[in-house]
Amino acid sequence: MRKNLFFGSIILLALLLFSGVTAAQNIPIDEVTKITVEGNEYVSDFEILNSVATEVGDQTDQESLRADMQSIFEMGYFSDVNIVFENYQGGLNVIFEVVENPILKEIEITGNEPIYSRDKILEILDLNLNTVLNVKKMNENLKSLQEKMQDDGYILARFKDVNVSDQGVLTIDISPGYLNSVEISGNTKTDDDVILREMPITAGEVVNIKKIQKGFQNLSRLGYFVNLNPTLERVNPEENTANLVINLEEGKTGNLKFGGGYSSNDGWIGFVDVSEKNLFGNGQNIGVKWQFGDTTTYSLNFYEPYLWDSEFSFGFSVYDRETDRTTSDDLDYLKKSRGGSISLGHPLPNDWRTSLRYKIEDTEEIWNETATANGVSAVEGETIFGSDNELRSMTLSFNRDTSNNRFHPTSGSINNLSVEYAGDFLGGDMDFTKYNLDTRRYYPGFKNHAWALRMKLGLSDRKTPLAGEEYDLGGSDSLRGYERSDFDDEEANNHLLLFNVEYRIPFNDSFTGVIFTDAGNVWADTDSIALDDLSIGYGLGMRMNTPVGQLRLDYGWNEDSDGQLHFSIGNTF
Template sequence: MNLIAQRLRLRTVSAVASLALASQLAWAVDPFTVSDIRVEGLQRIEPGTVFASLPVRVGETYNDDKGAAAIRALYALGVFTDVRLEVAGDVLVVIVQERPTVASVEFAGNKEFTNEVLQGALRDAGLAAGRPYDRALADRAEQELKRQYINRSLYGAEVQTTVTPMERNQVRLTFNITEGRPARIRDIDIVGNRAFSDSQLKGLFDLDTGGWLSWYTKSDQYSRAKLNAALESLRSYYLARGYLDFKIDSTQVAMAPDKEAITLTVNVTEGERFVVTGVSLDGNYLDKDDEFKSLITIKPGEPYNADQVAETTKAFTDHFGNYGFAFATVEAVPEVDRANNRVAIVLRADPSRRAYVRRINVQGNTRTRDEVIRREFRQLESSWYDAEKIRLSRDRVDRLGYFTDLSITTAEVPGAPDQVDLNVEVKEKPTGNISIGAGYSSSEKLSFTFGLSQENVFGSGNKLDLQLNTGKYNRTVVVSATDPYFTVNGVSRTVDVYYRTQKPYQDQGGNYTLVTMGVGLKFGLPVTELDRVYLGINAERTRIKPGTNIPAAYLAYAEKFGYTSSAFPFTLGWSRDSRDSALAPNSGRYQRLTGELGLFGDARYVKGNYQYQQFVPLSKQYTLAFNGELGWGKGLNGRPFPVFKNFYSGGLGSVRGYEQSTLGPRDVTGAYIGGTRKFTVNTEFITPFPGAGNDRTLRLFAFVDAGALYGEDEKISGDALRYSTGVGFSWISPLGPLRFAFAVPLRKKPGDRIQRLQFQIGTSF
């Protein structure tokens, strides 16, 4: 009878079907005082996790409402698939079934992504080894994997999940992936354009229907980000040409049934073209209206140009910043006369309040020391905010070349309306560079040049260079170390140690050698933000080692002045660099002037060299580049110019199409001995590589080179002039900028050495 009563008292509370039914129990339980709570079914979850979630404790009264709340709370933990409550006497029994745990996540069939990349994507979606498993989470994981493939234009990718049970309530998840082929853009249609042709507008896009280089550029693979960029380029193009009412009505992306072809349709309304009738100022301009008017680039009488409007408002905002008004706002308000297609621009300004910089915060420099960045800043802490100094500071840090991304943002200081903080965010990049060159000729055979440069040694901002040339007749080892801030005022110091062995090029060979070794010390003084002057002195010792087939010029110099010459030349230089990029410049100018004066020692001479480069942007895609170089040398105190200081010409860096250093005078043995006067002119027309779109890392160029080299007593004439033309391509490769040229000499003389194919990594022109 007691056994029957005990069984009748046993009541079960179940919520397997639904949490919504948790409060509607199959059997009601009379309230009672809980003397103990027992948990059954746990494998990995700690009992304390269950006890902490229960709304009832030992010694408290249990009722149906608390039972329903307990079930809801335990399900909310997300680690149980089943929860039941049973009552045995005055003991509450909690029976749970844990969710399986993911033992491992594996992939099969993936080629586009590595396992590590896909595991990282799933981890962000909440699925990883050691976490609880449920089917809904696996479905989300499948969708996340598909999203990753869609970002690579693999719209047909399929993902199937295999769940393999394992011991201790664990499962192994295997995602079987069928990647398919990338969806290619089959066609791009622009509807509604009348003022400009389809080809003009499509040329603005980084998306196209593909070409023979699409495997590299992937320009025919659709992505939403690329489409948005293309639409913005289209909008900017029209707004910069007077179409004030231009709008993009709609964009359709049509996918073929096989999910491997896409058609893009862009519907536009051009509107009418508007002409600017005038520009006026409105608001507070600090009684400096004339200064602000001089910054206006909007031109009345010409079509409305949104680029000019944006440029003007930015110039106004920056100019307010030069006076410390960091929060100035400038708004360009168009007053449109649609009847006559005219527009007047009103520039409304509110300088707000003046501010000063409280603190400069540097973030993201995991390698480079703070000091290296801060010493480039012209905006100082606790000084008035100066937009011009901030821009200059940003440019100086950017020109260090240590960072791929650099941004400076202004943040207001809470509770201090007249203060701002500058947050400098940088992203480090590798600062070690390798330059490799190779060439082949009948005299030098196969020769290599190697350079190793570290521009930021141990994050200190110091530079270390190693140059090595392994040519058969010309070998060089140069070690150079530069401290750009030898003094706090920005004076740099460079120490050079070099060792060279040289032979002129000749067919007969020979075992003579010209050996030069030396050390140098050079200081660089900043004159302006773009200009720097260099002063230095070298100590050199040059030895002519006689042997068979020694050039007559070297033998004559050695017999008269000795086989060993010492020199202590002073060096003087100046450089100015305003290019927009050192690797792939599109605009700007570079100039370099160097001088060398030997007054002491055995060699007495003066030597100078001037280089000029100009880059002229013809459009977004095309650039015209000029390079010119002049060299001059002369002996002093009645001595001839030292033959081992001669200039050389021919090959990459001078006149392409001729073997390296084979232009100019030769002595009676036929050896190329260089000259004391030279000039070189290079012109290049640079275009995007066919099929590469607007990618500036891979470009094609056509060139014309001209140059001449003269001896000390040789009369300057056009007879020594050599010129060539050809084509080539440049590629900013992982090892550095590579340039490959095929040249055709346009003027050849008997004895000229021709080398039509030449390439080098890490050079310019």
């Protein structure tokens, strides 16, 4: 018996097939009258002979007998197999001499803690103690363990040493492969800390390619960089270490966005939006927006993704909005709103994130008569009635983004679930609860095309009128081919259901064509919600990438085949 069985970093049974099988030389040609086994103590004769093809009555054949020896060896229980002959009853007794592997008494595993627990590895090895070590089974399961480490992202992990002693102690030494350092090149504006905090792996940890890929998805979603190229460089093969080098090229993070459109009710409307999503290279987002037309809005937004270098995010917004419209009854309607919000967020497991927002808004509504409305005469400009509303609400949100690209996703999903509670102990004179779900899915299409799907659901449980908090439908961001005013329920838009499907066809780096179908509606009561009560819109669109952002032009038709042009910025969803 050999004093040691040693197997290299990746153990292959083929290495042993030709060293453990002794070739049968000068085999006498005669009839086989008996077949026996010698040297086995724990593995039964029946189990061994079951793998032998030669039978009593056959003529001896060198190739056949060598194949039998190899079959016995491939059972995995033996470190050596030989064959001898003796005369027996006018023929030959073919004797297979075997040397059994040691009885497996103990399994020692080192270097595995950063990857899997001892129990997990023993489960994969599936070896029984106090039985003859089955080398074939061990090799196959070690190979499975190696493949699992690779599949789970541990691309540097390998077996540093695998051996079994005469005393039956199997020792497995795993070298996981550690990250020596993380180096960054190409950033002239963005702080290193802003980049490193998006990487879920740091120096000293076991190298895991899935964590590295996740980090680069996080960096890509920031929108700060036009090119990202990660490389792993070996440092010390003996210690199995490597450096992660992040090569990147920064893009423009300041944007001037504008958009507009024409409405038969409201005339021309538009907006100008100035934003910086990497303020001073610190990863903060700030934006100022001006909207003009039937609604004039001034707003300021700020977002800090890592408040005081913690996992908490912080944001606030303030706005001043004034809406001026004329209804179909020739009533002038003026609505003034001022308010703001603050929010705190924190990450959750499995890429989810939660946030809590407090919102305050004061609204003033004034109705004037321009001619005669509802049989009531008044001097032009006279105030018929007015109302004031105070909104105080808290919104709890859960969000998850696994899309592969922030601007042109072809796989993954975005999910947003929120509950907004207003009134009661929060104050104000509006009392309601709103439940909102916005889920989006992205799939690859033909060649580099992509499918984009969205479902949006809004439900409200109100004790007082929503008074401006109703759901809006129609226009460039929801149901194209329609105006928002096409979906004003006589009572209130308390509930909403919307479906969007787009097929996106990139022509080149600058232009993308879109074919879309939208379906949706709003209702006053939950009993009225029905899939057969959805309005349908469909059409064609074009996206153009410019230095100031992506411009969007859509032309949609409603169910009456009336067309509507929509002009805005960025993907619909």
